[in-house]
Amino acid sequence: MDDTFVRELEIDHVDKTTTLRFRQKLEGDVNCVVWDGAIVLAKYLERQCLKNSGFLENRSVIELGSGVGCVGIVAACLGANVLLTDLPQALPLLRQNVEENKSKLKGCVEIEALDWGSPCKINCTPDVILLAECIYYKEVVGSLVSTLRQLATEKTNIILCQELRDSQKQRECWKEFLENVKESFEVSFIPQTEQSLVYSSPEILILRLTKK
Ligand SMILES: C[S@@+](CC[C@H](N)C(=O)[O-])C[C@H]1O[C@@H](n2cnc3c(N)ncnc32)[C@H](O)[C@@H]1O
Structure with missing residues (x-):
């Protein structure tokens, strides 16, 4: 029996609309569904590309903690060359989603296992690093920031999206992340007025983070 279901997402370009399809699992780990932060970030990227078509066109992008791949696949649909990364156990569903959307992607997509904090084999210099909903357990905050430090250059734009949930655990985790990341990166918050008019909260x- 198929244990998956599909979430569709329409992405507007200057001259057309593309419908992307993300296969999710009925039961499974956090990497089996599209999180709200992924939709908000994907729609922010869409809005930036509608204003400036060169925003992602031919850019080299790495996504961390891709899950089912929504953010990175949208970036590739908008013209970026994207490396999607996650833990090894997340990769089969991620591959399935890349395959499902392949004909709608303008840029190239590759997939690689990457466990934050472990030595990183990736040797491309990203113009952009994207991550959605990756700051949710304290144990990995230090490793995640260390991976961002390894991958980013002074020219890399890191665009990160996170829902702040009303739990003590998540608030502490977010506070620790901000304190840690501010040691090496300039941090600015993108106002809601610059985000999607519909998909924002x-x-x-x-x-946006840039290396100091
Ligand atoms: C809450 S999910 C968000 C997934 C996706 N970005 C989204 O927003 O739909 C967090 C993701 O981070 C990944 N992750 C958690 N710990 C990780 C680690 N140590 N290294 C790499 N990825 C990790 C999980 O496998 C999962 O895909």
């Missing part, structure tokens, strides 16, 4: 933050 005061509880879902988009941040």
